[in-house]
Amino acid sequence: MVFNKLKEKFKGLWADKKTPPPNQEEKKLLSRSLGKNEKYFRDTFNRCSDVIFRKFEVSVPDPVPVLMVYLDGLSSFIVGESVVRSLMNRYLKEKRRGDEPLAEHARDHLISVPEIKPEKDLGKLVDFVLSGDIILIMDGEPEGLVISSRGWEARSVSEPEAEPLVRGPRDGFTENIRTNTSLIRRRLKTSRLKLESLEIGSITKTAVIITYIDGIVNEKLVAEVRERLARIKTDSILESGYLEQFIEDNPWSLFSQVDVTERPDKVCGNLLEGRVAVLVDNTPFALIVPVLFLQFLQTPEDYYMRPFQASFLRALRLVTLNIALLLPSFYIAITTFHQEMLPTSLLLSIAQARSGVPFPALVEALLMEMAFEIVREAGIRLPSPMGQAVSIVASLVVGQAAVSAGLVSPAMLIVVALTAMASFSLPSSHATEAIRLLRFPIMFLAATLGLFGVMAGLLVILIHLCSLRSFGVPYLSPIAPLTLRDWKDVPVRAPWWAMFTRPRLIGYKEPQRQEFFQMPRPPKRRERKP
Amino acid sequence: MLESGKITPGQAGFLMIFTVLGTSNLVMPVLTSRYAQMDAWMTVILASLPHVLLIFVMNGIRKNFPQESIVSYLKKITGKYLGILIILGYLWYMIFTLTMINRTVSEFLLTSFMPETPIEVFIIVMLLLGAWVTKAGLEVLARVATFIMPLFLISFALIFLLLVGEFNFSYLTPVFEYGSKPVIRGAIYPTLWRGEYVLMLFLWPYLNTPEQGLRSLLQSAVIIVLVMLPITTASIAVFGPLTPHMYFPTFALVEYIELVGFITRIDAVFMAVWIAGAFVKIGIFYYCICLTLGEVLGLKDYRYIVYPVGIICGALTIFIAPNVAVFENLFPTVLIPMNLLFQYLMPLLILGLIYLRGLHKEKRGEGDGV
Numbered sequence: 013m014v015f016n017k018l019k020e021k022f023k024g025l026w027a028d029k030k031t032p033p034p035n036q037e038e039k040k041l042l043s044r045s046l047g048k049n050e051k052y053f054r055d056t057f058n059r060c061s062d063v064i065f066r067k068f069e070v071s072v073p074d075p076v077p078v079l080m081v082y083l084d085g086l087s088s089f090i091v092g093e094s095v096v097r098s099l100m101n102r103y104l105k106e107k108r109r110g111d112e113p114l115a116e117h118a119r120d121h122l123i124s125v126p127e128i129k130p131e132k133d134l135g136k137l138v139d140f141v142l143s144g145d146i147i148l149i150m151d152g153e154p155e156g157l158v159i160s161s162r163g164w165e166a167r168s169v170s171e172p173e174a175e176p177l178v179r180g181p182r183d184g185f186t187e188n189i190r191t192n193t194s195l196i197r198r199r200l201k202t203s204r205l206k207l208e209s210l211e212i213g214s215i216t217k218t219a220v221i222i223t224y225i226d227g228i229v230n231e232k233l234v235a236e237v238r239e240r241l242a243r244i245k246t247d248s249i250l251e252s253g254y255l256e257q258f259i260e261d262n263p264w265s266l267f268s269q270v271d272v273t274e275r276p277d278k279v280c281g282n283l284l285e286g287r288v289a290v291l292v293d294n295t296p297f298a299l300i301v302p303v304l305f306l307q308f309l310q311t312p313e314d315y316y317m318r319p320f321q322a323s324f325l326r327a328l329r330l331v332t333l334n335i336a337l338l339l340p341s342f343y344i345a346i347t348t349f350h351q352e353m354l355p356t357s358l359l360l361s362i363a364q365a366r367s368g369v370p371f372p373a374l375v376e377a378l379l380m381e382m383a384f385e386i387v388r389e390a391g392i393r394l395p396s397p398m399g400q401a402v403s404i405v406a407s408l409v410v411g412q413a414a415v416s417a418g419l420v421s422p423a424m425l426i427v428v429a430l431t432a433m434a435s436f437s438l439p440s441s442h443a444t445e446a447i448r449l450l451r452f453p454i455m456f457l458a459a460t461l462g463l464f465g466v467m468a469g470l471l472v473i474l475i476h477l478c479s480l481r482s483f484g485v486p487y488l489s490p491i492a493p494l495t496l497r498d499w500k501d502v503p504v505r506a507p508w509w510a511m512f513t514r515p516r517l518i519g520y521k522e523p524q525r526q527e528f529f530q531m532p533r534p535p536k537r538r539e540r541k542p
Numbered sequence: 543m544l545e546s547g548k549i550t551p552g553q554a555g556f557l558m559i560f561t562v563l564g565t566s567n568l569v570m571p572v573l574t575s576r577y578a579q580m581d582a583w584m585t586v587i588l589a590s591l592p593h594v595l596l597i598f599v600m601n602g603i604r605k606n607f608p609q610e611s612i613v614s615y616l617k618k619i620t621g622k623y624l625g626i627l628i629i630l631g632y633l634w635y636m637i638f639t640l641t642m643i644n645r646t647v648s649e650f651l652l653t654s655f656m657p658e659t660p661i662e663v664f665i666i667v668m669l670l671l672g673a674w675v676t677k678a679g680l681e682v683l684a685r686v687a688t689f690i691m692p693l694f695l696i697s698f699a700l701i702f703l704l705l706v707g708e709f710n711f712s713y714l715t716p717v718f719e720y721g722s723k724p725v726i727r728g729a730i731y732p733t734l735w736r737g738e739y740v741l742m743l744f745l746w747p748y749l750n751t752p753e754q755g756l757r758s759l760l761q762s763a764v765i766i767v768l769v770m771l772p773i774t775t776a777s778i779a780v781f782g783p784l785t786p787h788m789y790f791p792t793f794a795l796v797e798y799i800e801l802v803g804f805i806t807r808i809d810a811v812f813m814a815v816w817i818a819g820a821f822v823k824i825g826i827f828y829y830c831i832c833l834t835l836g837e838v839l840g841l842k843d844y845r846y847i848v849y850p851v852g853i854i855c856g857a858l859t860i861f862i863a864p865n866v867a868v869f870e871n872l873f874p875t876v877l878i879p880m881n882l883l884f885q886y887l888m889p890l891l892i893l894g895l896i897y898l899r900g901l902h903k904e905k906r907g908e909g910d911g912v
Contacts, residue, residue, distance in 0.1 A: 345810075349656070353811075355804040461663070464651060467814040468667050471686075471821055472674065478685040479678040492685035494552065 040134040046151035049134075050079055056138055057081075063141065070099045070122075070150070076114060077151045086144035088163030091125055095146060095159055098122050115153045127160035139217070169195070172274040172296070174441070177313045185274045185296035189219050192291050192298065195276040196223065200283065204228075210241065218249040219293040223279075228286045228514070228522045236483055237288050237301065252292040252299050259301075261481050266446040269482040271303040278312045286519030288483075302482035302518065304489060306502050308443030309333060314505050323504040328437075330503070335434035337447050340381060341458035341466050343427045344373045349462030365421040374459035376420050380428040381451065383410045388432070485517050507531075543611050544836050544844045545680050548750040553684035554742065555762035556691050557826055561738040562766050563694070564823025565646050567816060568790050570732060570770065571777040573873070575785040578728030580713055582785070583775045585725060586767060589732035592886060593763055596739055599889045601756045604746045606902050612743050613837045619895050628888065629838055633831060635884040637851075639738070640827040641859040642877065644668055647820045648859070649866055650790055655813065665859045671821050672828040673852045677845050680748055683825050690818045695769065697815045701792070702772045704799045709779040734878060736766065737885030744830045789866075828852070 043049050050065070057063040062084045069075040078099065082092060099122060119128050131137055132155055137147050144162035169191060172184030185192045193207055204226040211217050220241060224234055240259040249255060256270045257263065273279060274296040279289045282300045290299040309329040314322040346353055347362065354362065369376060387406040391399050414420050431451070438444045450473065457465030480487035490498035495516050500506035509530040513523050549557075575582040607615035612632075616625035648664035675683050718725070742759065749755050777791040780798060785791050796809045832851055836844030863869035896902055 350807075350810045352807040355806065358804075461659075461667070462656065463810045463814050464655065464664070464667075464817060467817050468671060471671050471818060474686055474689060475671070475675050475678055475682060478689065479682040486685065488685060488689065492688040493550070494688050 041132050042134055042137070042149065042154060042156055044152055044154060046077055046079060046149060049149050049156075052134060053079075053081055053138075057141075066096070068096065068100060070114075070118070072114065072117065072122075079149045080146060081141050081149075082146040082161070083141060083144060086164050087146055087161040091159065091161035091163070092146055095123055095125065095148070095161075098124055113153060113155075114150050115148075115155045115157055118148070118150070119157055123157075123159065125159050125161070129158050130155040131158050132156070143217070166191070175273065175275050175278075175311070175439075177311065177316075179316045180313050181275075181277050183276060185276060185291075185298060187294050187296060189221060189291055189293040192276070192296070193221060193223070196279060196283075196289075199276060199280045200225065205283070208238070212241065212244055212246070212255070213249045214247045216248040216250065220249070220255070221291040222288060223283065223291060224288045225283050225286075228284065228519055229288060230286065230518070230521055233286075233288055233302070233483060237290065241290070249292065251295045252290070252297045255290060255292060256299055261483065265476065265480055266449055267305065267477065267480060267487070268308075268442040268445070269301075269303060269480065269487065271300040271307060271440075272297050272442060273300060274298070275312055281312060281315065284525075285514050286521065302485040304482070304485065304502075304515075305443075305477060305480075305487050306491070308440040309438065311439045315508075319505050319507040326503060326505060329439070332434040332437045333443075333447065336431055336438065336444065337451060338454065338466065338470075339427055339431045339434070340377045340451060341454045341469075342463075343424070344377055344455055345458040345462045345466055347373045348459060362421070362423050365423055368418040369421050370418070371420075372459070373424075374455060376424050377427070377455055378452075380410075380414075380420055380424055381431075381455070383414075384428055384432050385448075489517050490515070543747065544833055544841070545748055547679050547681035548748055549680055549684040549745075551749055551751060551754040551758035553688060554745060554749055554755060555758040555765075556687045557684060557745070557822070558739050558742060558759060559691070559762045559765055560687055560694075560819055560822040561741060561826055562736050563769060564819045565643050566732070566735045566770065567698070567773060567792050567819070568646065568650055570735065571774045571785055571791045572788055573731040574728040574774065575778065576728070577730075578725045579720060579786070580778055580782070581718060581720075581725050582728060582778055583714070583771060584717075585729040585732050586770045586774055588725065588729040589736055590763065590767055592733050593736040593739065594760065596737060596886060596889060597742075597756065597759045597763065599893050600740070600742050600746070601759075602893050603743065603889060603896065604752065604755075606896055608752055609747060611747050611837060613834060616892070619892060619899065619901065626838065629834060632884060632888075633834055633838070635880060636741075636827055636831045636834070637855060637858065638876070638880065640824060640831065640855050641862055642872070643820065643824055643827065644855065644859045645862060645869055647817070647824075649869065650793070651813075651817075653789060653866075654793055655810070662860060665856055668817075668821060668824055669828075669852045669856050669859075672824040673848050675821075675825040676829045676832050676848050680745070680829065683822070683829055686825070687822045690815075690822060693815050694819045695765075697812055698769050698773060701795055701799070701812075702776055704801065705776055705780060705795060708798060709776070710782065711779055713779055713782040714775070730878065731873075732770065734881040734885065736763075737881055739763075740885045740889060741826060741830050743889065744834060828855075831855075 040052075043052075050067075054065070064082055064084050066080040068078055068080070070078050080092075080095070099118065115130060119130070131140065131147075137149075137156055137158070140147055140158045144164065146159040146161045148157040148159065150156075166188045167186050169183045169186055171182045175184075183195060185195065197205060197207075202225070206224055206226050208222040210220050210222070212220050222234065222237055222241070237259070241255070244255070244258045246254070246258075252272065256268075256272070260269050262269065271282070279298055279300065283289060287300055287302065290301070292298070309326060314326065317325075347366070351359055366373075371379070383406075387402060387410065390402045391406075394402060411425060415422050415425060435444050435448060438447070450469075454466060454469040457469045459465075461468065477488050478486070478492055486493055489495055490502055497513060498515050498517075500510060501515070509526075509532070512525060512528055514520075514525055516523070571582060574585045578585050607618075613625075613629055616628055619625065620628065644665055647668060648661050651664045652659065652661050675686060739759065742755070746752060746755055773792055777785050777795055780795060781788065781791060788794055793809060793813070796812045797807060799808060800806045801808070828848075828851070832844045832848050835851065836847055839847075841847065863872060
């Protein structure tokens with residue numbers, strides 16, 4: 013009954029939903045009268061101060077009024093100038109044949125701009141203006157001309173700040189999607205590199221480009237990406253993060269099933285393994301699918317270094333992953349349940365240090381972990397000069413003062429500091445996000461059930477990871493399901509001459525990457541120079 | 543069929559290794575050495591004979607019904623009602639074994655780690671984990687097993703390697719101190735444990751290449767011998783005549799380990815790894831129960847009955863025995879006859895019926911026609 017009353021009361025809300033959205037415009041065609049067209053554009057761009065209307069006359073040979081519409085700041089000034097200059101030239105050498113339409117004549121003989129096309133639809137013409145093209149409408153012509161002139165102020169290509177490398181290319185993606193595609197194209201000089209373009213968002217009309225290498229990629233994967241992107245009905249895509257959440261396999265998972273990068277070399281490496289990248293306009297961050305969990309422990313630099321160092325670093329990251337997730341829980345479990353695991357002398361010193369601490373280990377750990385998370389958040393959001401102040405406050409107050417005040421034990425401080433460093437050492441902030449959140453429930457389990465609780469928590473995570481898929485590829489492969497052939501690139505990094513094949517579950521369309529047996533060898537005795 | 547996923551023969555082998563080693567690592571040396579005394583290590587080898595026989599029998603059964611689940615082909619072999627009766631028997635066997643496993647693990651945790659915690663906590667946690675992996679499906683279960691397998695095997699290798707210095711091989715001699723009869727009697731427990739391979743009857747239809755199942759199962763049988771032999775030998779060589787009187791000798795072995803002077807009592811870490819193994823074993827049984835029961839009841843999806851089955855098994859685990867002594871007594875009185883019936887006699891019977899009724903010829907004739 014109450015429900016019905018509420019329904020009555022909010023009837024208006026439901027009724028509203030049924031009316032069609034107002035942005036659905038009917039397809040209107042260009043009129044032959046310039047006055048009517050001008051009125052349409054003036055009405056459409058009413059109160060838009062950045063739209064510029066320029067009216068002038070072309071004499072070919074009789075004067076014809078022409079309207080030029082473009083957006084100030086989005087269209088290149090040079091192109092606009094060249095269009096106006098070529099049309100207003102009084103001494104036009106070529107005479108127009110009597111039956112040739114003016115628009116066609118202007119396109120073929122007068123305007124010296126590479127990309128130019130006719131368009132009849134008024135709505136589309138408006139869209140072209142909004143994306144930075146110049147449109148030209150002539151009196152008495154059924155078609156307008158769209159002159160490609162997109163050019164605006166943009167950040168130049170610079171080093172990616174979120175993924176710095178010691179050795180490797182220094183260029184990163186920018187906010188301009190064309191610059192980004194050119195950065196990829198420059199590395200993959202093949203016509204097999206495909207860049208499929210589409211538009212998402214009814215207001216933002218964001219350009220999105222699906223890119224892959226034809227022949228290496230699995231077509232089903234591309235079709236799946238296309239379909240998932242086509243499903244998105246929203247008004248705005250401001251960053252690739254919006255897309256990411258729309259296309260994930262399991263949206264309720266803490267673990268990201270899409271990789272994000274601003275490095276063109278990383279995108280190219282992934283495309284060469286048979287993956288698909290999605291570039292989004294106005295953001296330097298591109299998406300890569302499908303992604304495996306262990307990829308989050310890899311950097312592009314692993315492939316530029318010598319294999320031994322790279323393999324060592326990968327092993328190290330596996331260790332730091334476990335430290336970041338488990339060290340506080342282990343400390344809690346051992347100090348509360350399994351004291352016998354510690355050597356006697358260490359146990360005594362820990363007990364001594366903890367003797368003045370009023371809290372149980374769990375509370376102590378939670379306090380310090382929370383303090384660390386707060387410091388971290390404060391450090392990221394503040395402008396860099398103030399970051400120093402945060403670090404001083406953090407190290408003095410949270411560290412030293414907390415110990416000398418007897419709130420926490422020094423051992424706990426070491427544990428938290430190590431955990432923090434370990435979580436910073438993981439290359440992808442995507443991976444650490446889940447680890448950071450999962451640390452807390454496991455700490456509670458450790459405090460209630462000891463190492464058994466920790467193991468139970470880990471098993472739950474394992475079940476979840478095993479059931480995850482990223483665009484159909486099992487998240488934990490090549491470990492589970494086991495693909496020994498791919499282990500050359502996952503726990504270790506084999507030398508490049510040994511990387512014969514692409515990952516089996518992703519790049520099976522063209523499995524062989526290079527010739528076999530290319531190990532460098534000394535020349536045979538006969539061939540040696542005397 | 544209720545399961546849409548497929549697993550590889552290798553994954554099936556991993557799963558079966560867990561059904562045997564998941565709990566046998568805890569109690570096996572005690573049970574065998576009670577009969578065979580210091581010759582317990584021989585029982586491991588002796589038990590391989592019925593084990594390999596069972597694998598071949600199961601392969602013989604499934605060859606005649608390649609794409610069918612056991613519920614559907616049993617009805618063809620024995621008729622509808624008898625078939626359902628046998629399946630219900632198997633269900634009872636699996637439920638009972640699941641409760642025995644769960645109780646063993648929980649008793650182990652209780653006595654070795656947290657004597658003050660109520661045993662229900664462990665029972666519920668283990669069953670919840672099993673329920674979740676069952677809900678996630680067979681493929682996930684197989685992947686979990688693949689992931690845990692290396693850790694599990696490394697834990698056994700470590701025990702052996704770190705304790706080599708402590709071995710006293712004179713305990714092993716004289717061989718056949720009491721003749722060969724106690725060895726044969728002692729072999730009954732490893733035989734029963736390995737008879738849990740009978741679950742392959744339920745899982746075989748879900749292999750992506752069923753014909754390779756035989757090979758990978760035989761390989762897994764070899765791995766089991768390679769693990770159980772050192773473990774049994776180690777506990778006898780270290781504890782000698784004490785072994786039959788302990789509860790969890792393998793675990794006592796771990797407590798014995800001392801590494802470079804300061805790493806001692808790392809038993810909690812081993813416990814964690816073995817709990818993971820026991821979890822996989824519980825998961826496999828849980829999965830098979832839900833899958834078979836779902837098929838018998840004619841459900842669309844076995845996932846509906848995951849939690850009800852869990853409640854039944856949980857309650858049974860608690861009610862099955864009031865204390866450890868009664869629980870231990872269940873092994874010889876109930877487990878042995880039941881396991882012998884369902885693990886060895888029943889598959890043999892089914893295979894015999896197939897040949898008696900000539901169903902194998904029928905199938906072959908069809909195959910030739912195609």
